[in-house]
Amino acid sequence: MTTKLFGQKIQRVEDQRFLRGDGRYVDDIGVGQDVLHAAVLRSPHAHARIVDIDVSGVLDLEGVHLVWTHDDLTGPMADPLPLLIPHPALTHGRTQFALARDEVNHVGEAIAFVVADDRYVAEDAVASIRVEYDLLPPVVGIDAAREASRLVHDDVPGNLAARLEQENGDARAAIAASPHTLSLDLTVERSASMPLEGRGTVARWDPDVGRMTVWTSTQTSTGVRAAVAAKLGLDLGQVDVVTPDVGGGFGVKINHPWPEELLVPLAARTVGRIVKFTEDRREHFISSAHERGQVHHVEVGYDDDGRVLGLDVTFWHDNGAYIPYGLIVPIITSTQLLGPYKPGAYRVVFESLYTNTVMVTPYRGAGRPQGCYVMERTLDAIADALGQDRTDVRAANFIQPDEFPFDQGLIFQDGRELEYDSGDYPASLAKLKDLIGWDEFPRFREEMAAEGRRVGIGLACYVEGTGVGPYEGAHVHVETSGKVKVATGLTTQGQGHATVFAQIAADVLGCRFEDVEVVTGDTRRMPYAVGTFASRAAVMSGSAVHLAATRAREKALRIAADALEASPDDLEIVEGVVSVRGTDTSIDLGTVAVLSNPLRYAFDEASKAATQFSVGDPGKPPVAEDDEPGLEGRDFYSPERSTFASGMHAVIVETDPDTAEITILKYAVVHDCGPLINPMIVEGQIQGGVAQGVAGALLERMAYDESGQLLNASFMDFLMPYVTEVPARIDIDHLETPSPLNPLGIKGAGEAGVIPSAAVFASAISDAEGFPITAMPISPSDLFDLRERRKETR
Amino acid sequence: MRITGHHAVPFPVEKVWDALLDPAVLVRTIPGCERLESTGEHTYAMTVSAGVAAVRGTYDGTCSLSDLVPHESLVMRLQGAGAPGTIDATVRVSFSQVDAALTTVAYDADATVGGMVGGVGQRMLASVSKRTAGEFFDNVSGAIGGAGTAPVAAATEAAVGRVFTAPPRPPSSQQDFLRGIAVGAGLVLLGVLLGSRFGRRR
Numbered sequence A: 001m002t003t004k005l006f007g008q009k010i011q012r013v014e015d016q017r018f019l020r021g022d023g024r025y026v027d028d029i030g031v032g033q034d035v036l037h038a039a040v041l042r043s044p045h046a047h048a049r050i051v052d053i054d055v056s057g058v059l060d061l062e063g064v065h066l067v068w069t070h071d072d073l074t075g076p077m078a079d080p081l082p083l084l085i086p087h088p089a090l091t092h093g094r095t096q097f098a099l100a101r102d103e104v105n106h107v108g109e110a111i112a113f114v115v116a117d118d119r120y121v122a123e124d125a126v127a128s129i130r131v132e133y134d135l136l137p138p139v140v141g142i143d144a145a146r147e148a149s150r151l152v153h154d155d156v157p158g159n160l161a162a163r164l165e166q167e168n169g170d171a172r173a174a175i176a177a178s179p180h181t182l183s184l185d186l187t188v189e190r191s192a193s194m195p196l197e198g199r200g201t202v203a204r205w206d207p208d209v210g211r212m213t214v215w216t217s218t219q220t221s222t223g224v225r226a227a228v229a230a231k232l233g234l235d236l237g238q239v240d241v242v243t244p245d246v247g248g249g250f251g252v253k254i255n256h257p258w259p260e261e262l263l264v265p266l267a268a269r270t271v272g273r274i275v276k277f278t279e280d281r282r283e284h285f286i287s288s289a290h291e292r293g294q295v296h297h298v299e300v301g302y303d304d305d306g307r308v309l310g311l312d313v314t315f316w317h318d319n320g321a322y323i324p325y326g327l328i329v330p331i332i333t334s335t336q337l338l339g340p341y342k343p344g345a346y347r348v349v350f351e352s353l354y355t356n357t358v359m360v361t362p363y364r365g366a367g368r369p370q371g372c373y374v375m376e377r378t379l380d381a382i383a384d385a386l387g388q389d390r391t392d393v394r395a396a397n398f399i400q401p402d403e404f405p406f407d408q409g410l411i412f413q414d415g416r417e418l419e420y421d422s423g424d425y426p427a428s429l430a431k432l433k434d435l436i437g438w439d440e441f442p443r444f445r446e447e448m449a450a451e452g453r454r455v456g457i458g459l460a461c462y463v464e465g466t467g468v469g470p471y472e473g474a475h476v477h478v479e480t481s482g483k484v485k486v487a488t489g490l491t492t493q494g495q496g497h498a499t500v501f502a503q504i505a506a507d508v509l510g511c512r513f514e515d516v517e518v519v520t521g522d523t524r525r526m527p528y529a530v531g532t533f534a535s536r537a538a539v540m541s542g543s544a545v546h547l548a549a550t551r552a553r554e555k556a557l558r559i560a561a562d563a564l565e566a567s568p569d570d571l572e573i574v575e576g577v578v579s580v581r582g583t584d585t586s587i588d589l590g591t592v593a594v595l596s597n598p599l600r601y602a603f604d605e606a607s608k609a610a611t612q613f614s615v616g617d618p619g620k621p622p623v624a625e626d627d628e629p630g631l632e633g634r635d636f637y638s639p640e641r642s643t644f645a646s647g648m649h650a651v652i653v654e655t656d657p658d659t660a661e662i663t664i665l666k667y668a669v670v671h672d673c674g675p676l677i678n679p680m681i682v683e684g685q686i687q688g689g690v691a692q693g694v695a696g697a698l699l700e701r702m703a704y705d706e707s708g709q710l711l712n713a714s715f716m717d718f719l720m721p722y723v724t725e726v727p728a729r730i731d732i733d734h735l736e737t738p739s740p741l742n743p744l745g746i747k748g749a750g751e752a753g754v755i756p757s758a759a760v761f762a763s764a765i766s767d768a769e770g771f772p773i774t775a776m777p778i779s780p781s782d783l784f785d786l787r788e789r790r791k792e793t794r
Numbered sequence B: 001m002r003i004t005g006h007h008a009v010p011f012p013v014e015k016v017w018d019a020l021l022d023p024a025v026l027v028r029t030i031p032g033c034e035r036l037e038s039t040g041e042h043t044y045a046m047t048v049s050a051g052v053a054a055v056r057g058t059y060d061g062t063c064s065l066s067d068l069v070p071h072e073s074l075v076m077r078l079q080g081a082g083a084p085g086t087i088d089a090t091v092r093v094s095f096s097q098v099d100a101a102l103t104t105v106a107y108d109a110d111a112t113v114g115g116m117v118g119g120v121g122q123r124m125l126a127s128v129s130k131r132t133a134g135e136f137f138d139n140v141s142g143a144i145g146g147a148g149t150a151p152v153a154a155a156t157e158a159a160v161g162r163v164f165t166a167p168p169r170p171p172s173s174q175q176d177f178l179r180g181i182a183v184g185a186g187l188v189l190l191g192v193l194l195g196s197r198f199g200r201r202r
Helices: A015-019 A119-127 A142-147 A171-176 A221-232 A259-271 A281-287 A328-336 A368-386 A390-397 A425-436 A441-450 A497-509 A537-564 A589-595 A606-610 A679-699 A757-769 A780-793 B013-020 B023-029 B115-120 B122-144 B171-184 B190-196
Strands: A035-042 A048-054 A064-068 A110-116 A130-135 A160-168 A180-188 A200-206 A211-216 A239-242 A274-278 A294-302 A308-320 A346-354 A406-411 A417-420 A454-466 A472-478 A484-488 A516-520 A571-574 A577-580 A586-588 A632-637 A643-655 A662-672 A731-734 B002-009 B033-040 B043-052 B055-069 B073-082 B085-099 B102-114 B163-165
Touching: A035 A119, A035 A259, A035 A281, A048 A110, A064 A119, A064 A259, A110 A119, A110 A259, A142 A308, A142 A346, A160 A328, A160 A406, A171 A294, A171 A308, A171 A346, A180 A368, A200 A259, A211 A221, A211 A259, A221 A239, A221 A259, A259 A274, A281 B115, A294 A368, A308 A328, A308 A368, A328 A346, A328 A368, A328 A406, A328 A454, A346 A406, A368 A390, A368 A454, A368 A757, A390 A425, A390 A454, A425 A454, A425 A643, A425 A662, A425 A731, A441 A454, A441 A643, A454 A757, A472 A497, A472 A537, A472 A589, A484 A497, A484 A537, A497 A516, A497 A537, A537 A571, A537 A577, A537 A586, A537 A589, A537 A632, A577 A589, A586 A589, A589 A606, A643 A757, A662 A679, A679 A731, A679 A757, A757 A780, B002 B122, B013 B023, B013 B085, B013 B102, B013 B122, B023 B033, B023 B122, B023 B163, B043 B122, B055 B085, B085 B115, B102 B115, B102 B122
Parallel strands: A035 A274, A211 A239, A308 A346, A484 A516, A662 A731
Antiparallel strands: A035 A110, A048 A130, A064 A110, A160 A346, A180 A294, A200 A211, A200 A274, A294 A308, A406 A417, A454 A643, A472 A484, A472 A632, A571 A577, A577 A586, A643 A662, B002 B102, B033 B043, B033 B163, B043 B055, B055 B073, B073 B085, B085 B102
């Protein structure tokens, strides 16, 4: 294949639209049409039985079209929402109803659904519903869940959804036999994806053709389509799901179906009008999903060089009130915790616990930030105990470049072996040390100390399993105009798919980049797809686009060879023109497309060339038995297992001796996601990831009180970083270790920037302060309190 | 959340106790109280209009009193709900006579504030409720002093079903109230509660 566009810093084609305000999001659908609006009554209590819901009078309000409670739902709609990812260890999986039946388990749980002329009327109608609750004691936080003196679900003893143990070797025996041991307790608080566009769904039922169209802000169109069809009793072929522009997903929108994704289509069919639901910010805080909250206990045994001989980790995962997304997050923590290291033996046990808080589904990083934090804190503790340099302890534990593929002896989140395909961790570390100035830091620290300033340096290394299966597909269609339409089923939330998939298709086909148009997340264009998560889009759909474009190219060459009376081997395609190499005999791709589709009827000048008196061998059928009309290619990519990207971050922070303010002085990233399709987009992903990581490490947390009320459910109190909180400059260096698992050698990059943040800041702040940080995130107030407490205990 | 505070009322404890247990007084002195109805022994239903920051609305609630120790203490349990949120609170109130002309009323509330007001207005709740409580006690002092109010004494026949409604407020006080709300005001209920807990005379 030519690599003309692959690897180039091509500007994102979608940005013209976004920057000019021409983005088209779910809430833009149906504007100017006769659309009805939905609003949802949500529980104000964390845990309560519903004694009675009084909706009398609601329908009397002018402009109200419909009000539903669970009593109004029938058939599959009255059942609990799907448990999307079952697992043998998930012995007590519980999911919510589309509308609460007899109990609410978190503040924000949907109870009643109203459709009205506009959102104002709908909210007024919601406000007029009276619910009588019988309050139950709530379970808030991992300690309360473990104590289990109160239960979230009466039929789930110990609040325990699942317990899963994996072991490679005999970790406890290895620790017992180790010359040195350590124990650590490490916690991470809750945060959330917090896309600026919340959830939203619009639906239109066309009774004339019996067809449902759903526009929804999701990370999986095909998943929503299947759920809507199943819940509404429609055939799959009656449901189209279209994902327009999405204003951020970051994981939360992979969960589906949300109650509103079912209720809105059902209402559209019931009232025969277009119905829209747009989540507001407070609803997003209390009725979408959170992540990250875990408590970990580590036992580790190591030798004099800091080499880990045995590692035994137990952790408790707060999965919130329901667990529709299964055990994906804790499984990822438990496996990806290992990072680039090879402990002599490893055992990990987790318990996934119910609490009366918003449920947990993956948030960018998806359990990896916690795992990375636990492993890196452990290695820092070992270095500290041995008095060794932290980078030396890492180096002593790295998997070496000649050890790939490296089997970690565990089962990963996709049910496949945790087998790393490629990487070069020692080279990454060398680059990182250069980039951050690791060896020069002691002198810098002295200079700063002379000015009365306190600084610290930290690093953190991670490995990220990306491009999980089962598959993605692509369809490439060369139109008679020579334009190329590429469709892939997974969705886009800002990753620049319209640019990178066009790069791949144009390279393979030899057409012009500007002639390629990419459509994602539209089940009418590609009905077989999985979704956008786990840094998989470039790997999965990128590979599928490559394969599908290759098929289209092969067909184009075959037809062109026939038309030009040449051998396909002598042809080349450049700028959309097929020519015999070294001659001026050529044919446009568009004309090849015309010839690919034998016609009876001409519709323009060009198509005359394909009509029945112009082409074809009278002795053969116009379309050969093993062929089909049209210049198209369709193919699917389904890898054996995930491909493993890796990276390392380092940061230098300054902590104010008086106010405990934490300032970032320098931030460096070394990143290896294999060959880069578009370095500008990869760097953008890293920049964004680091920004989100800084937020998670230093700013964002979910402040629940003991009664299960989320106290900071607004952007006044939940701290998103401004540009002033994000490092103005991030030094980035790349390593390109190709993956043997896909035709392009690529690995995922979407989550990388956020994974090591908690670990790297904990490391640097510990270094500055001289005592270990064991709870993240950390605010200046937290740090100040830690200092005060240490003074008291001295 | 826990909210504690105390206020000095420049009257003897007997007068303060009586005033605070008189629904006719309370309905006029509780900021935002529109309606107070006796629904049984020691229980009241009430309607209060209040706001915390931008979260405003009308709450319907109930209040029940227990552990009444005349002139010393009582416990009030409050529940309220409205479009902006819910409150569920237990308030311990104690009275102490400083001297013949001064009584201190202390309150210790354990409140669960839910719904929008809990998530959006939480950080203002404590200060808003204290402010509202202050406004309430000022109103009570005014009422005892007879500043244009109905007789404070004898509402002994606070019979079930009796409804007390607030008279139209003079513009100035309305303005104060609105200003209070605007600052972040209304404790929704605490003030209310504070007030309503006194809503029964014994």
